Amino acid sequence: MLSTPPLTELEGAALALIKRETALTAYEIKEGFRRSPSSYWSGSAGAVYPMMKRLEGAGLVVSLDESNSRRPRKVFRLTNGGEAALRSWLIDEERAADAGYDPLRTRLPFLVHVERRAARELLDSVEARTREMPAPSEDRHAALVHESWRVMRLAWIAELKCQFG
Amino acid sequence: MLSTPPLTELEGAALALIKRETALTAYEIKEGFRRSPSSYWSGSAGAVYPMMKRLEGAGLVVSLDESNSRRPRKVFRLTNGGEAALRSWLIDEERAADAGYDPLRTRLPFLVHVERRAARELLDSVEARTREMPAPSEDRHAALVHESWRVMRLAWIAELKCQFG
DNA sequence: CAGAGCATGTAAGAAGTTACATGATTGT
DNA sequence: ACAATCATGTAACTTCTTACATGCTCTG
Numbered sequence: 093m094l095s096t097p098p099l100t101e102l103e104g105a106a107l108a109l110i111k112r113e114t115a116l117t118a119y120e121i122k123e124g125f126r127r128s129p130s131s132y133w134s135g136s137a138g139a140v141y142p143m144m145k146r147l148e149g150a151g152l153v154v155s156l157d158e159s160n161s162r163r164p165r166k167v168f169r170l171t172n173g174g175e176a177a178l179r180s181w182l183i184d185e186e187r188a189a190d191a192g193y194d195p196l197r198t199r200l201p202f203l204v205h206v207e208r209r210a211a212r213e214l215l216d217s218v219e220a221r222t223r224e225m226p227a228p229s230e231d232r233h234a235a236l237v238h239e240s241w242r243v244m245r246l247a248w249i250a251e252l253k254c255q256f257g
Numbered sequence: 258m259l260s261t262p263p264l265t266e267l268e269g270a271a272l273a274l275i276k277r278e279t280a281l282t283a284y285e286i287k288e289g290f291r292r293s294p295s296s297y298w299s300g301s302a303g304a305v306y307p308m309m310k311r312l313e314g315a316g317l318v319v320s321l322d323e324s325n326s327r328r329p330r331k332v333f334r335l336t337n338g339g340e341a342a343l344r345s346w347l348i349d350e351e352r353a354a355d356a357g358y359d360p361l362r363t364r365l366p367f368l369v370h371v372e373r374r375a376a377r378e379l380l381d382s383v384e385a386r387t388r389e390m391p392a393p394s395e396d397r398h399a400a401l402v403h404e405s406w407r408v409m410r411l412a413w414i415a416e417l418k419c420q421f422g
Numbered sequence: 423c424a425g426a427g428c429a430t431g432t433a434a435g436a437a438g439t440t441a442c443a444t445g446a447t448t449g450t
Numbered sequence: 451a452c453a454a455t456c457a458t459g460t461a462a463c464t465t466c467t468t469a470c471a472t473g474c475t476c477t478g
Contacts (some may be wrong), residue, residue, distance in 0.1 A: 100465085108367040132358035141431055163474055164430055172468050181377050182364050183435050189386035192359040193297035195352050197406055198266065201399040202273040203310055206347055214348050221354035229408065234366040240364055240416060248409040255405070265437085284457050304438050306459055311437095328446055329457060428475075436467075447456070 096150060096177070096218055103143060104181035110229065115156070115167040118144045127227050129238070132193065144166065146167060153179050171177070196249075203256065211256050219249045261264060261342070268308060270298070272317065272339055273342050274338065277396065280321070294403070299310040309333060317342050331355035361414075367417045368421065376421050384414045 099107070102125075105159050108200050116124075118141050126135025147153045152174035159163045170178065181187075191197075196218055203211040222245055228234040264272070267290075274289050275281050281289075283306050291300030294300075312318045316340035323330040335343065356362075361383055368376040387410055393399040 101358070101360065102397060102466090105363055108354065108364075108370075111370055112367065114277070116356055117429070118431090123428090128356075130358060131283075132409055134467075136467060137431070138433090138468075142465085157344065157363055161430080161474095165428090166430080179371060185379060185382040186387070188361050188364055188379055189296035189383040190360045191293075191390070192357060192361075193266070193295060194357040194359070194406075195266065195355050196273035196357075198270055199273075199347050199353055200402040202347055202348075204367075205273075205276055205399055206344060210348050211326070212351055214350060218354040219348040220367070225354075231366060233369055236364040240413065241359075244413040244416075247404065247412075249329050251405060251409075255401070256403070264448060267437090282457070283459090288456095299439075302457095302459070303440075303461090307437080326446095331458080424478095426475100428473100430472080431476105433469090433472080434467100434469080435469105437465085439460085439464075440462090441467105442461080445456100447454100449451090449454085 093103075098184070099177055099181045101187075102139065103134075103147060104178065106140070106147070107144065107170060107178040108182070110153065110168055110170055111178055115169045117165055121168075123234070124230070127228065129228075147174070168169055198250065206227075212253070215249060215253050215256060219246065219253075222246060222249065263349070264346045266352075267298075267304065269310060269343065271308065271312070272335060272343040273336055273347070275318065275333055276340075276343055281398070282330055282332050282336045286333075289395075292393065292395075294393075313337070320332055365417065377381070377418070380414060380418050380421060384411065384418075387411060387414065 105125070106121050109121055111132075113120075120253070121144070122135045124135070124138060125140070127135040128135070142155065148155055148168070148174075151171055152169040154171055155166050155168050156173060158167050166193040199214075207238045224243065227242075264382075270290070271286050273288055282303065286309070287300045287302060287305040290298040290305070293300070309318065309320075313320055313333070315338075316336055318333040319336055320331050320333050323332050364379075368379070382408070387407060392403045392407075
């Protein structure tokens with residue numbers, strides 16, 4: 093059997109959004125990404141529309157035309173193959189354990205190269221911005237995850253401030 | 258004055274590596290990325306060599322030929338402009354406060370769609386892999402940051418396991 | 423009736439990935 | 451002698467970004 097390449101993070105996340113809502117338009121998926129507090133999920137049309145075309149071509153989603161009168165509306169649903177691909181993506185241990193990409197963590201080892209005051213100001217600003225970061229509103233699970241993440245993040249920043257203070 | 262576009266994360270990190278070691282070859286920079294515990298820093302030649310060419314074209318680094326006998330060796334150093342660009346990148350508050358990209362955090366809100374047992378197994382695996390993750394060896398600061406990050410990460414995972422248990 | 427949001431997409435260009443090509447040096 | 455590592459890059463391809471183009475619908 094032909095093994096399809098594993099889903100990218102963007103593809104997996106798109107399928108997950110569809111799974112949660114049963115059916116979504118490309119626009120709604122795009123907005124879902126755009127609302128995320130991470131700039132990694134930029135939610136650009138030029139990424140999402142071609143991706144949905146790819147996923148449909150791979151047979152992981154099907155589109156249904158729900159246009160009413162003059163307003164276009166094309167919704168995507170998961171196929172059985174899409175459900176299976178989503179599951180594999182969700183429980184992929186190697187991917188889930190990856191340290192990912194963290195702009196603060198990236199900068200920290202190099203902050204010794206700026207004055208102590210500038211480093212402290214950066215940490216203060218990051219702390220304030222993290223506190224102000226809006227939680228996702230559409231989903232209870234997402235909101236809970238975001239809150240527990242924020243709490244851990246703030247504790248880490250507090251510890252870093254001691255080390256750099 | 259002409260405002261150059263802000264550095265990408267890869268460019269900023271490359272300049273930071275050079276700053277730490279004073280002078281590095283493209284190969285050494287590439288290996289620095291490849292050794293990182295995050296797959297985000299893939300360290301592919303096809304990304305690093307053209308990037309160094311770009312940075313040299315922008316006047317942020319200069320290259321010096323240190324080839325001995327038959328072995329080629331081209332080292333890069335920061336220019337004054339490179340030092341300034343690095344500093345701006347390091348203390349960029351908006352970038353540093355970004356939530357970045359975290360494969361575990363991305364998946365968590367959707368784990369309700371798999372059986373409880375599979376979700377628990379995923380968290381166990383992520384915990385074990387995080388524990389085994391090797392700390393960066395080349396730099397004391399990087400090792401310290403990595404250790405404090407790991408501690409926070411493991412505490413978060415423990416909390417998540419309670420929520421999902 | 424104007425502006426924001428919904429909804430579809432495409433085009434040009436930038437940047438990254440994998441894979442290849444070449445050759446010297448070092449360790450076993 | 452052989453493999454791993456040092457060291458330089460390039461070529462084809464994929465994917466994402468920014469910006470554009472189009473038009474409907476709702477709210478003030």
